[in-house]
Amino acid sequence: MDKDYFVKQLMIFAKKYDVTIREEIVGEIVSAASFRIVKKGELLASIGDDTTYAGLVLSGLARAYYIDSDGNDITRGFAPEGTMFMDEGFFGYTERICMWEALEETTIMICKTEAIKNIIRENDSFKNVWIYLLENALRYKIYRENGFLTENATERYIHFKKLFPELSERVSQRHIATYLGIAPESLSRIRRAMKDL
16 A cells, blocks of 8 residues: 555644644654555454554544443444544553444554554654543543533433534444443434424
């Protein structure tokens, strides 16, 4: 695959998210990466897999989910274009804590977690990018926790649509429901009630 193409794609993502990073650093990352096109429905990683690799979604959509004690899958989150996935290794986990699957045909960039950590340690501009990513991850975690503690199901769905307007059209109702912590039937009722307003 063409290195220059992927460098340009990553620079587009950086601009979209208002992140400043030098093109040479992006080139280093691309050189250390591998690329793969994954079919819809294909598993990218499973619970218990090692966390040697992390990835970035270049196109398409991935989903992280847990399996509860009754065998149900519960959506932890979604990874659309320009977002990290299989990133547990960056946070000290040695084994994957959730499943990752492609919800659409998805092009992914995969890097060794340790190689990216080295780039972070050695480059101030990438440290700033890393701080930005961590701040966004923490903000998202606080948003999710707050929603489960203070909002009812309808309010959580409204916030989901505001935060991820494009995902409500791309993701199945079942996955959105488990992400919101409700049954698919409850989400159907919420959506019908909102249409009637």
